[in-house]
Amino acid sequence: MSQAIHFISIGGSAMHNLALTLQQQGYIITGSDDEIYEPSRTRLHQHGLLPTETGWFPEKIQPGLSAVIVGMHAHKDNSELVKALELGLTIYSYPEFMYQQSQQKQRVVIAGSHGKTTITAIILHVLAYHNRKFDYLVGEQIEGFETMAQLTPDAPIIILEGDEYPSSPIDSRPKFLHYQPHIALISGIAWDHVNIYPTWDEYVDAFELLAEAMPKAGILIFDESDDMLDVIGQKDRADITKIPYLAHPSSSVNGQPVLLTKSGMSVPVQLFGQHNMKNIAGAMTVCDRIGITQEQFYEAIPTFKPVAMRLEKLAETDHRVLYRDFAHSPAKVEATTEAVKHQYPERKLVAVVELYTLSSRNKAFLDQYKGTLDVADQAVVYLDAHSPDNHTASITADDVIKAFDRPDLHVFRNAAELEAYLIQQRDTTGVFLLMSSGSFGGLNLKAITEK
Template sequence: MPQSIHFISIGGSAMHNLALALHQQGYTVTGSDETIYEPSRTRLEKQNLLPAQTGWFPEKIHTGLDAVIAGMHARKDNPELIKALELGLPIYSYPEFIYQLSRQKQRVVIAGSHGKTTIVAMILHVLKHYNREFDFWVGDPIEEFDTTVRLSSTAPLIIIEGDEYASSPIDSRPKFLAFQPHIALISGIAWDHINLYPTWDEYVDQFESLAEAMPKAGILIFDESDDMLDVIGQKERDDITKIPYLAHPSEIVKGETFLITKQGKRVSTKLFGQHNMKNIAGAITVCDRIGITEDMFYEAIPTFTGVSKRLEKIAESTDRTVFRDFAHSPAKVEATTEAVKQQYPDKKLLAVVELQSIDNTNKSFLDKYKETTDAADQVAIFIHPGSADSGEQITTSDIQKAFQKPSLHVFTDSAALQNYLLQERDASHIFLFMSSETFGGLDLSNLAPKLI
């Protein structure tokens, strides 16, 4: 088992968490990076793993290393990576390395364009509720756990969030393939990474490859309501168990969502929205395959509070509520907006969407936002000034044409957006912020109390 590990690009969210986990397991860990932001910097510093200097230092790469782990932010011409190749050292992407450490475990991978983190978090919550021993890897922090990864020598099971991004600078395969799962769940397919997969077919092919790579006696779980995924999931494959699922039956009573069991019982849940009912159905299906019955799941799920920035309630009064959500792609924006409106049908909803990445500021992609915010009463779009793809400037007119929402307002300045929201405070009851970024540095922790 490798004992001395060097991380190229140690400051990344995934990379620094893996570095910390290995350090806690007794590995000798070193690393390099060009820039290291918070919270990675402080967390590495506390464990004496923060590089003394930023930058790349080929002299850190030597034959005494057992392995090198290359992060996605390390380019192919990285001098440390080149040195590692010259020395013939074992080089892994972090998904490959996690696989190496979990080869003797039952590997469960949660994939799909949306819902991955929530499904993983639910499964982990239930396992923890019953004091099961398990390892995990998840893309974003979960409130119940101090780190995003746990790797041990004793846990018989590992739950992994697997995305479709490339594994490393020298391995273009989607990360979820590296894990070689015994059980794979695909939550849905919604094309939202056009910078990586320029066509719909290329994007879908990644999930087809995951289904095709399932081992004999493997279990493929998938959302049956997703037309393309249903085609992939239902395809005949030797010795593969196919388990489709649909949204869990539920009802809303006075603004609270209840799951309806097969026996007709009501089970309280803090989650709401059709997309979350699908997430719950997927989590139940996985749990059933790892020794957690439906009754056990229903006992544990009422105390699951959700995942940060996934329809997270950040402020509330008797009249108003403020939510934030990680939604930014068209499918996620639509699902989140509809979920909130269904939960509060009689209240005026103001949805705020940030268009940030190269994906959703591409002119040819913008029209996919058509009708995605129709459930909202008012809509505000924030876009960074100068946001463009291939030098093509995105204008207010482009955005209004794409969304086709008469009441839509477009902002390029966070102060102007904040002023608008404060002016709308008395006219709106629900404020929904959707972004994978920060609306140009808007301080939601300060703004939210003012809105309620």
């Protein structure tokens, strides 16, 4: 008989993808949520998994359920969760469930403050290119893959993007601690979650725990140029192999980024910037450890396309180019701005960053952005006036200008004014870079792209 699994907050990006892959494996899936946005809504609907009404319904929690998977969107006092606890049902966070299902597989975890989605996506692309059998969990929808998660009975290996956010409403441990990886890559550490890790030391501790939790004969791969990772990478554990990596040597031929190989070949790639050369080197190091040769890696990498919103080119003419990037933390904003300026040194660059996350709108954290937009010819910061929390209202334009240490910085709080400003810059600007994990207050990117 098929096992029945209920999802509390099925609308989440990771949650609904896990629900879809389990349905494909023959599980009976049910779920609830109090809000379901696109694309989750359409995808759940297509597979007959969209709840008939939004909200929480304790009557859905029956003794016959094999398991309940609870997402971070639910609260501790969620009526379905309370009922599941009362019935003594098996309750998992999704990282716990992924671990349970992959105990017989080789587990590879990609962690770090930045680059993990791109590194994971590169590894998946290379494995798929060479027709390898694998399972995975990745934090963004990537080209060539129907879902963001896959679990099958026979794949010998699973590639997991592991983040440091809490696992569930009743489990505050970082998600990646559940995976117990045989191979772990840590791409870099940049404190950008003040709301979860109030101090730098607490943030670093999470990554040290990840390194310490690895089983014997584990392999820890880390960015050698990141000072904090040096500390983690050099911790005394004789039973773990430590492999540092540096950015892959690269160049540009007629504006086309190329990887420079040891054999003297130039391999064209669709990624640019020093941080992406690190991402490529990290992915290549992992691939080497799971049976992909350098030659096979170089054969596959030219067809890898940037993940959505990771230096994604939205539009290009002979004179102008528009990029969209997920960058929001200080380290990411600085690395992305520098990468774009380096790629287009002769063109005027207008760089726009939205202070969208709770950390970035925390007045005490603002100073971390000092100098991050220095290489842009014109720098812009967007703060949504309609933000639901009270942090934004207390931050003035002067606070932002002072924090970024850039007197000529433009600060906008209204999407229409930002749009008008960008269009006004059209004839004098060669490169536009929009950075945010949000939507710039609903800015009409399609209209801007066309204009």
